[in-house]
Amino acid sequence: MISARQRETVAGFVPSGAPIAFQGDVPEGPGFWFPPTVLAPDSFDDPAVREEIFGPVVVVVPFNDEADAVRIANDTEYGLSGSIWTQDIGRALRVARGVEAGNLSVNSHSSVRYSTPFGGFKQSGLGRELGPDALDSFSDVKNVFIAH
Numbered sequence: 001m002i003s004a005r006q007r008e009t010v011a012g013f014v015p016s017g018a019p020i021a022f023q024g025d026v027p028e029g030p031g032f033w034f035p036p037t038v039l040a041p042d043s044f045d046d047p048a049v050r051e052e053i054f055g056p057v058v059v060v061v062p063f064n065d066e067a068d069a070v071r072i073a074n075d076t077e078y079g080l081s082g083s084i085w086t087q088d089i090g091r092a093l094r095v096a097r098g099v100e101a102g103n104l105s106v107n108s109h110s111s112v113r114y115s116t117p118f119g120g121f122k123q124s125g126l127g128r129e130l131g132p133d134a135l136d137s138f139s140d141v142k143n144v145f146i147a148h
Helices: 004-011 066-074 089-098
Strands: 020-023 037-039 057-059 081-084 103-106
Touching (some): 081 089, 089 103
Antiparallel strands (some): 020 037
16 A cells, blocks of 8 residues: 555455355565455445455445446446456457456456556546546636627
């Protein structure tokens, strides 16, 4: 983690008694380490489900079908980035169209490339960074008409 404060923020999503499906180890030595953690909460109201954690914590929740998975993914005020895991490319494209996120990867967790736009939907991100769309985020178009 970048700081002790961020480590504590992430730790707040994994309180004592949290529904941990898996938790890894941290290296010895200096640093603001937090163990990679997989949570399996019982409720969609769990803060780990509802918030952006920005740490090595992932939440796994069951879903009934493709439509239910999209509904669950979109039931948040955030939409920065996500991954779709499937061997069915048609399903991947349908789900990608349905999920409200600025960046999606299929069968990967790496959706950021310097040549493509990066930024979220809803309350995630601030405009677009990277790629040719980045200039739009850092400039405003203004029309000035002068009659003389």
